[in-house]
Amino acid sequence: MPADPAPMTAPSPPRTTGCGPGPQSQTQPQTQPGQITLPTAPDKVRAALADLRRRLSPLGFEEEELGSVELVTAEALNNIVEHAHGGDSHGQIRLTWDFGATGLLIRIEDDGTPMPDGRMPLMDHAGAPEPPANLPDLPEGGFGWFLITALARNVQYRRERDLNVLTYRLAVGLVGQG
């Protein structure tokens, strides 16, 4: 399967959502790349998400878009804390983002163990399965990757040296585009 070239090797100049004539001709806010580093602990994940939201908020995204960015990133970070580091809070995570013509590009690196079989779980694009009818059979977990793949695009996982690298794109801030 042909993989997309790594989308965020260089911080290319931010492209604004110039989409021809229209009422949305406000001044474009600064869309500069950003970075947050954090240790692998749940409360630090919370703080990092708050920081991410605070830094993206002035950029004019819809609240619904910000919510999706926060949710996908929360799931990705929680997976790292719980699985790649198994609850050990001494690992390191580096979250970086950049803006492209197709939205917000996010890259997350961590120094934990690789994903099983070196790949991320395959998700059926039909979405989450229908919940079982019997209450005791209802799943209490395993929702995270459904949320990631339902909301993000170009989700890719790979190892780079001793790091896990997850990249994904969120089609946000694309006024008037599909």
Add this chain to the structure above:
Amino acid sequence: MNLTAEDLDTATVIHVPEARIDAAVAIRFKDSMRALTDQAGERVILDLETVTFIDSSGLGAIVAAMKQMRDDQALELAALNPNVAKVFRLTRMDTVFTIHEALERTDQANAG
């Protein structure tokens, strides 16, 4: 986690006076829910009006809270923020719970 229970005529309402039910508090949420639902009647409504964010761990904790209730009890949800509703919709858990747009207090308002 600091949940509070309120007995209405028709149900016990459990309020979540926090903005997030996430991985950092999921276990505490589940434990607090058990303590409150143990003493509740058959109908329990979880009031999520203050909650602006849940992740999959928070969702799992809400499902777990329902599963740990007595057989004669049912858990309903009320006042879901759009970001919270999205999590239920994308995982199809919105088909599992009775979801109310808002917490109805008409039973109290009409008491006189």
